Amino acid sequence: MPPRPPRSQGFLAYYEELLAVWTRKLGCRDAARDLAHEALVKCLETDAARVAQPRAYLHQAARNAAVDQFRKTDGQEWVALDTIAAHPSSLGDPLAQVRTEQLSQALEAALAELPLKCRQVFVWQRLEGMTQAEIAQRMGLSKNMVEKYMIRTALHLRERLGAYAPN
DSSP, X not given: OOOXXXXXXXXXXXXXXXXXXXXXXXXXXXXXXXHHHHHHHXXXXXXXXXXXXXXXXXXXXXXXXXXXXXXXXXXXXXHHHHHHHHOTGGGOOHHHHHHHHHHHHHHHHHHHTSOHHHHHHHIIIIISOOOHHHHHHHHTOOHHHHHHHHHHHHHHHHHHHGGGSOO
C-alpha cells in the first residue's frame, strides 16, 4: 500500500493514479479524464476529515460515477442510433442514408477496437435483447462483470461515435 499523503493533499494525491487506472480500463484517456474529474469533484464535496482512506474512497467514487454514467446514457444515446439504423429508408433523404451508412461503418470499426468479451456483451444485450443475467450465465461471468463490460463499451462507443450524435 502506498504511503498516505499529508491530509492537506487528500484526494488530489491520487488523481494521477486514478487517471492511469481508468485510462487502462476504458482505453481512452479523454473518457478517463472526464470520469476522474467527476469522481474528484464528488470527493471534494464530501467532508474529507471523515474519510479514513481517501485513495479507496476516490477509486470507489470513480466506479460509482462510471455506473451512473452508463445508467444515464443507457437508452438515450442508443435510442437515436437504433432508430436511425433501423429505419434509414423511412427518412427519404439520400444524405441521411449516407450518414447512416457512415455511422454503421464507424460503429463496426469502433466495436472491432474492443476486446471480444466487450463486443459479445454489447451484441447480445443491444442487438439480441438479452438481459445481463442471461449474458452472465452464458459467459460464466458475474452480472457485475457483464455491467463493467457494457460500461467500457458504452464509453468507448460514445467517444468514437460522438460526431454522429444529434445536435
